[in-house]
Amino acid sequence: MIATKTPLPDLIDQAQTNEPAFLRQIFVRDQMAEWSKQPLVMARADGVFYWDVEGKRYFDAISGIYVVSVGHNNRRVIEAIRHQLDVMTFSPPMHGTNPQAVQLANLLAELAPGDLSTVKFECGGAEVVEAAIKLARQYHKLTGSPGKYKILSRYQSWHGSTLAALSASGLKSRKTVNEPLAPGFLHVFPPTCYRCPFGKTYPDCGITCATIVGDVVEMEDPSTVAAILVEPIGHTSGVTDPPDEYLPILRQICDRHNILLIFDEIITGIGRTGRMFAAETFGVTPDVICIAKGLSGGYAPLSAMICRRPIAEAFWGPIEENPGFVEGHTFEGNPVSCAAGIAVLQEILDRDLLGNARSQGQRLRAGFDALARKYPVIGDVRGKGLFQAIEFVSDRATRARFPDASALGTRVGRRALANGLLCRFDPHWIAFGPPLVVTAEEIDEMVAILDRSLGEVLAELDLTSSALGPTLLPAGGRADAPAGRM
Numbered sequence: 001m002i003a004t005k006t007p008l009p010d011l012i013d014q015a016q017t018n019e020p021a022f023l024r025q026i027f028v029r030d031q032m033a034e035w036s037k038q039p040l041v042m043a044r045a046d047g048v049f050y051w052d053v054e055g056k057r058y059f060d061a062i063s064g065i066y067v068v069s070v071g072h073n074n075r076r077v078i079e080a081i082r083h084q085l086d087v088m089t090f091s092p093p094m095h096g097t098n099p100q101a102v103q104l105a106n107l108l109a110e111l112a113p114g115d116l117s118t119v120k121f122e123c124g125g126a127e128v129v130e131a132a133i134k135l136a137r138q139y140h141k142l143t144g145s146p147g148k149y150k151i152l153s154r155y156q157s158w159h160g161s162t163l164a165a166l167s168a169s170g171l172k173s174r175k176t177v178n179e180p181l182a183p184g185f186l187h188v189f190p191p192t193c194y195r196c197p198f199g200k201t202y203p204d205c206g207i208t209c210a211t212i213v214g215d216v217v218e219m220e221d222p223s224t225v226a227a228i229l230v231e232p233i234g235h236t237s238g239v240t241d242p243p244d245e246y247l248p249i250l251r252q253i254c255d256r257h258n259i260l261l262i263f264d265e266i267i268t269g270i271g272r273t274g275r276m277f278a279a280e281t282f283g284v285t286p287d288v289i290c291i292a293k294g295l296s297g298g299y300a301p302l303s304a305m306i307c308r309r310p311i312a313e314a315f316w317g318p319i320e321e322n323p324g325f326v327e328g329h330t331f332e333g334n335p336v337s338c339a340a341g342i343a344v345l346q347e348i349l350d351r352d353l354l355g356n357a358r359s360q361g362q363r364l365r366a367g368f369d370a371l372a373r374k375y376p377v378i379g380d381v382r383g384k385g386l387f388q389a390i391e392f393v394s395d396r397a398t399r400a401r402f403p404d405a406s407a408l409g410t411r412v413g414r415r416a417l418a419n420g421l422l423c424r425f426d427p428h429w430i431a432f433g434p435p436l437v438v439t440a441e442e443i444d445e446m447v448a449i450l451d452r453s454l455g456e457v458l459a460e461l462d463l464t465s466s467a468l469g470p471t472l473l474p475a476g477g478r479a480d481a482p483a484g485r486m
């Protein structure tokens with residue numbers, strides 16, 4: 001007789017989920033052999049805290065990864081999802097949409113600056129960056145500039161793991177392994193003022209990092225350039241916020257050459273810089289904004305692309321001439337995700353979490369500045385609102401970095417984890433991006449753990465007097481690998 005049922009395998013116990021034998025069955029984002037030596041498996045979360053499967057508590061100074069905007073275990077969002085689960089969990093994406101998606105689109109249109117008003121929902125950051133790239137190319141085809149296809153973005157940037165988003169990204173540690181990537185993507189140097197790629201010093205630099213973008217467009221032939229894609233504050237370049245003039249100059253270049261300006265606000269959007277969008281913080285309205293992470297606060301996969309009205313209008317022609325926006329995914333505009341997004345936005349507005357992001361951002365800056373006064377290895381403090389970083393240097397005067405292999409940022413970040421603090425760490429910098437609900441006391445405690453962790457690492461290593469060598473790197477570790485999670 002043929003068996004009709006296969007018995008379900010037994011699940012391992014939750015406490016066993018960080019045992020090496022069971023971790024062999026899962027890919028994680030970190031270098032796996034290294035990670036599995038001290039695996040981090042989170043079991044539950046509340047407010048600004050995580051607990052791992054062993055019951056250890058961590059301050060979440062990075063909102064998971066800039067996601068948990070309204071804190072963990074937010075009852076309003078959970079109740080909104082619960083309600084939606086009872087009503088409808090999926091609507092047919094090939095045939096229409098659902099009330100939650102329409103409501104959220106209209107809410108975003110109200111909140112977005114200028115005439116940014118038409119929304120395409122997706123599930124994650126990379127998907128929505130791809131949507132923006134396709135929107136730019138299709139828009140130019142529909143409006144009589146079919147030769148415009150090139151996407152200009154920046155070195156050291158991160159726009160996501162799918163192949164076009166990766167092609168637009170500028171991080172060699174994540175790109176080279178996947179090459180060859182898609183054609184039609186160009187890169188320029190980012191506005192890393194603290195380490196100007198042109199060897200200049202602000203404000204006497206003529207903002208070369210921005211004006212040279214215009215030169216690149218001219219050299220490439222403006223009739224081939226579809227869009228300029230930038231994060232208002234570059235994350236993987238070390239939380240580099242541009243000089244005030246930078247984004248307005250990009251706006252002028254785009255206006256001059258009929259190029260769409262796309263802001264990847266997947267981190268900076270939804271309040272992180274103290275305004276709903278970093279576009280408002282910098283006073284520059286792009287043609288397209290991409291948001292993701294904080295939009296659903298981590299309660300369901302959700303991202304959105306918001307474009308200006310005149311761009312959306314191009315997609316409304318008669319069916320004989322216009323196929324509409326040729327882009328879509330099965331789970332786009334999922335009603336449960338959109339219900340979460342609506343509740344997150346209501347929570348942010350009702351509790352004035354934008355105001356809280358601004359005031360706690362000032363407190364965080366004061367805390368980082370105090371650390372910089374205490375530790376000469378901190379060369380720079382930068383960022384805006386609840387998105388700030390410190391950069392490590394071996395010599396403040398020359399801004400020399402520690403050798404990559406010394407990985408001070410990685411060491412401090414790992415020590416912070418051991419001390420119960422989750423932050424974003426890289427060999428040369430550490431970033432905080434706590435939930436927008438964070439309190440002053442919690443900011444102080446997070447900074448205090450970082451202080452202790454840095455002090456402990458420096459005490460163990462004679463970092464100020466001796467040259468640092470590769471021996472400081474744990475065997476098998478890659479110094480250039482982003483050790484924190486994205």
Ligand SMILES: Cc1ncc(COP(=O)(O)O)c(C=O)c1O
Pocket residue numbers: 124125126127129158159160161231235264265266267292293486
């Ligand atoms: C600025 C930025 N853009 C895009 C992405 C890609 O988002 P996702 O990982 O949801 O695809 C990320 C992810 O970290 C990001 O930080």
